[in-house]
Amino acid sequence: MDMPIIELKGVVKSFGPVDVLKGVNFTAYPGKITALVGDNGAGKSTLIKGLAGVQPYDGGEVLFNGSPVHLHSPRDAGALGIEVVYQDLALCDNLDIVQNMFLGREELSAGTFDEGRMEREAAETLRQLSVRTVKSVRQKVSSLSGGQRQTVAIARSVLKKAKVVILDEPTAALGVAQTAQVLALVKRLAEQGVSVIIISHNLVDVFEVADYISVLYLGQMVASVKTSETNNEDVIGYITGVKTYEGTSA
Amino acid sequence: MSAADGGAPATESTTVLSALSTEQLIGSGQEGGLMDQVRAWVQRVRGGDMGALPAVAGFVVLSVLFTALSPFFFTERNFANLLTQAATLVMLGMALVFVLLLGEIDLSAGVTAGLTMVIFVVLVAVVNLNWILALAIAFLTGIAIGTFIGFFVAKVGIPSFVVTLGLFLGFQGLELIIIGAGGLYRVETPEILAIQNGTLPTWGGWVMLVVMLAVSATTSWIDRSRRTRAGVPNRTIALVWAKLITIAVLGGVVVLILNQNRGTGFKAIEGVPIVVPITLAILWLGTFVLDRTKFGRYIYAVGGNAEAARRSGVKVAAIRWSAFIVCSSLAVVAGLFSISKVGSVDAAAGRDIVLSGVAAAVVGGVSLFGGRGRLIHAAIGALVIAVITNGLGLLNLPAGVNYAVTGGVLILAATIDAVSRKRAGGSILRT
Ligand SMILES: Nc1ncnc2c1ncn2[C@@H]1O[C@H](COP(=O)(O)OP(=O)(O)OP(=O)(O)O)[C@@H](O)[C@H]1O
Ligand SMILES: [Mg+2]
Numbered sequence: 001m002d003m004p005i006i007e008l009k010g011v012v013k014s015f016g017p018v019d020v021l022k023g024v025n026f027t028a029y030p031g032k033i034t035a036l037v038g039d040n041g042a043g044k045s046t047l048i049k050g051l052a053g054v055q056p057y058d059g060g061e062v063l064f065n066g067s068p069v070h071l072h073s074p075r076d077a078g079a080l081g082i083e084v085v086y087q088d089l090a091l092c093d094n095l096d097i098v099q100n101m102f103l104g105r106e107e108l109s110a111g112t113f114d115e116g117r118m119e120r121e122a123a124e125t126l127r128q129l130s131v132r133t134v135k136s137v138r139q140k141v142s143s144l145s146g147g148q149r150q151t152v153a154i155a156r157s158v159l160k161k162a163k164v165v166i167l168d169e170p171t172a173a174l175g176v177a178q179t180a181q182v183l184a185l186v187k188r189l190a191e192q193g194v195s196v197i198i199i200s201h202n203l204v205d206v207f208e209v210a211d212y213i214s215v216l217y218l219g220q221m222v223a224s225v226k227t228s229e230t231n232n233e234d235v236i237g238y239i240t241g242v243k244t245y246e247g248t249s250a
Numbered sequence: 251m252s253a254a255d256g257g258a259p260a261t262e263s264t265t266v267l268s269a270l271s272t273e274q275l276i277g278s279g280q281e282g283g284l285m286d287q288v289r290a291w292v293q294r295v296r297g298g299d300m301g302a303l304p305a306v307a308g309f310v311v312l313s314v315l316f317t318a319l320s321p322f323f324f325t326e327r328n329f330a331n332l333l334t335q336a337a338t339l340v341m342l343g344m345a346l347v348f349v350l351l352l353g354e355i356d357l358s359a360g361v362t363a364g365l366t367m368v369i370f371v372v373l374v375a376v377v378n379l380n381w382i383l384a385l386a387i388a389f390l391t392g393i394a395i396g397t398f399i400g401f402f403v404a405k406v407g408i409p410s411f412v413v414t415l416g417l418f419l420g421f422q423g424l425e426l427i428i429i430g431a432g433g434l435y436r437v438e439t440p441e442i443l444a445i446q447n448g449t450l451p452t453w454g455g456w457v458m459l460v461v462m463l464a465v466s467a468t469t470s471w472i473d474r475s476r477r478t479r480a481g482v483p484n485r486t487i488a489l490v491w492a493k494l495i496t497i498a499v500l501g502g503v504v505v506l507i508l509n510q511n512r513g514t515g516f517k518a519i520e521g522v523p524i525v526v527p528i529t530l531a532i533l534w535l536g537t538f539v540l541d542r543t544k545f546g547r548y549i550y551a552v553g554g555n556a557e558a559a560r561r562s563g564v565k566v567a568a569i570r571w572s573a574f575i576v577c578s579s580l581a582v583v584a585g586l587f588s589i590s591k592v593g594s595v596d597a598a599a600g601r602d603i604v605l606s607g608v609a610a611a612v613v614g615g616v617s618l619f620g621g622r623g624r625l626i627h628a629a630i631g632a633l634v635i636a637v638i639t640n641g642l643g644l645l646n647l648p649a650g651v652n653y654a655v656t657g658g659v660l661i662l663a664a665t666i667d668a669v670s671r672k673r674a675g676g677s678i679l680r681t
Binding site: 093099106112113136 | 481
């Protein structure tokens, strides 16, 4: 087995008196898709916000490629190549696709934007991911559909040469066709060697794309298994807490 | 290529096909001839992205109306007068754009202009300070005010409406304390008076126009060569020519009118008022910053979606903070324009103009909801409001009518903003 690119050991997080993460262990591997599942309020979003540096953990250890790191701001995470595609609030509606994809890391030439270069790289990235539903890279994001927005958000992480891409419920608001497109995109991402962590409530999607499944239950990691070594029923059992995982944790 | 595997050729041709169609599908909206660009623009407008279009239309309609109603409206004299009357509002509107783009407001911008000018004039007239030093102190005061507002908005988290309302009241008090009720200081500095009352030599107007054309042509050329180097399509060159010709013709007419003698006595008054090139330079510089630098882009990003900007690594608080500093600094310039025109400062300086400044920006197409608008919009909006004031004044209508009409126009503009916002959100282009 490869060395994990991300390894969390006993991370904890509380909001006031509420312990949301109670010593969570978690691993993700390069080129693999790890699904993070669990019921509403289990702490999935909180776990990944810690990885993104948006809401730092209160305690525990984060190993990146085996060495301990500190994630205190989105910049820390970005510097390591960790990119998050959020459930919501991911893009600026008033900016176009290129401007959104390069937000925070614009390419300059003589101190001013090199729009040509940014436009080419944005278009190339979308092509490389075989994105076909976007008409023009200069479209305002406000004119895009939900699936197209997800696509742009995912493409942005690719553009940043991300090593780890975290997707929080990327298909939650999408129809059948758009879900299929986004899942295909997720697979292509992993094929390119990116470590993908995907949060989803849809177990059909999870079983379709994931290599590993990690289950959070009330702030604790109750199971981490290979998709090929488990089944729908067991995972539902772990999620709802009626079943406990017996095997060795991955 | 071996066709031993029956499935392979089919798969391959499908991949090639999809790659080809991808190539065609992702464009940049720059392709096509002049008519394609015009069509794309019409579609944007119909989709709710109207920009300054309603304001430009309003300006033209009002100008035609007042020309028909008053023989004094369309005269060289009134034209120059209109521009200098509008200058303060143009500058204040442009100052406010920086905070309006964030979805914030600065209700103290007008009294910031007033207070800094009170300080300037008192320093010159009472303390006998050198005017350049006094001006520097006025600007530093403006920067300090912006820093103060920015701190409370960006760091403490108080709504800008509340912070600046507090300053709006507080600064009026300060002005009263410094000048005293009913007090008034004349502006005696010739350099300051020259901003609005001095003119370029007649050839200077033409030089100004040539500089504008050269700057516009150069930036277009740099943009295009960068795009060419990157291998992405350029808009048709016809658009560049159209832009240059528009500037040349409109600018040429304006310079020509302003170069006529508009004096009534023996002394000829002719030439472009000095305030015009100053305003154009600030407009150009501000637009450059907003369109082509990270600071500008982040202002739009924060105004569009602050949380998304933060997650992209934008230092949101720093951007908010600096925008208020820019606003207050430009408000000082507006103050200079104002005292240069009026020739004096009293204890109520700047009290009435801030809402007109906000109105100018909104009438011009700057969104109060943040994220949408340009400096030129505020400038055009200010011209619309100035035309209303100027035209109604020539018709000898009571001042009340002016307020009522301006208010009506503002509500109309805000309605257009709200409706077009809804449309922009609702028109989802699916392929
Ligand atoms: N900023 C916060 N302040 C207080 N409590 C919070 C905060 N963020 C999350 N929580 C609480 O932490 C718990 C876990 O929330 P989290 O968003 O991580 O759940 P989740 O697994 O992502 O759920 P969902 O599937 O609904 O998205 C919830 O009980 C939630 O109320
Ligand atoms: Mg969640």
